[in-house]
Amino acid sequence: MLIKDKKDLLHRNKFLYVVRRVEEKTHIIPSGFELDRILWGLESYGVTKLYLIRSISELEQTVEHYVELLKQRYYNLVEENRFKEVFIDTFNLGEIFNVAKSIIEKEGLEGQVFVNISTSTKLLALGLVIATWCADLSKMRYPPVIYYVKPLSYVHVDLFKYKAKLDELLKGKELRKEDAYALLKEIDLYLKKLLERGYAWGRDKIISIPFMPIKLPSEFEMRILAILENYGGEVGKIEHLVEALDPEKELKRRSKHPNRALRSKIAYHLKNLETRQLIQKIPSKRGVKVRITELGKVFITPRLLRKIEEES
Secondary structure (H helix, E strand, O other): OHHHHHHHHHHHHHHHHHHHHHOOEEEEEEOOOEHHHHHHHHHHHOOOEEEEEEEOOHHHHHHHHHHHHHHHHOHHHHHOOOEEEEEEOOOOHHHHHHHHHHHHHHHHOOOEEEEEOOOOOHHHHHHHHHHHHOOOHHHOOOOOEEEEEEOOEEHHHHHHHHHHHHHHHHHOOOOOHHHHHHHHHHHHHHHHHHHHHEOEEOOOEEEEEOOOOOOOOOHHHHHHHHHHHHOOOEEOOHHHHHHHOOHHHHOOOOOOOHHHHHHHHHHHHHHHHHHOOOEEEEEEOOEEEEEEOHHHHHHHOOOOOHHHHHHO
């Protein structure tokens, strides 16, 4: 009987583990000044793991209060080390892209990934969308979900209202202390509410953003982009790319003229990269310069998730 109980216990634990794997729900959320728009997404979809994207700039200190409120709300995730804060340069599109893409593909192995683009800056939201669309679905259980939470109201509407009240009060010939105190008390209560809930209040609806898969550059094309970046962003002629690559490693078949064959391969892939606006060809007296574009730099920015993976 005792042995049977142990077997039953093992089967039950195995079942619970499988269920948890199936129901794994990971959210990637930028920190910001809008607590309601974070909470509603988590409550609507459910959450078992949370990555909070935070900025390394001094501006991030102003959202510390909202971060603490979020931690208090999901204290169990903090205790289980499933509430992770990721500090990056949120004004660097390449860094945003690579960090987010790494998290999405890593967590997508285990379950569903949700990306909230409602809070923080437009640049960060853009980087998250690009990273999600470029995620390798072959490595994930489900396509990631991008969503936007539409609030019922924004703070600026009431700010205009209070500005009008102040103007009206200050224009009065006789400024009564009672009126001034009442208005200041009302503004004080409003600011306390702002501190607790952020710049957007209430919950209207969640808007799901369609998933549009984007094909990434091939490994060979990524090496070309990396060489361009290492050369300071451009090379004076295609031959410099040929010299930087090893024909024996890059050519699948042996050739009597390996450098010529490698040059042909590079030229073919440069055409693909130019069509996708990842490089730019510039005619010059000595030939054709090849320059990496800002979009090309996004794809080859070094990934910065080593610390996150070590802590996982």
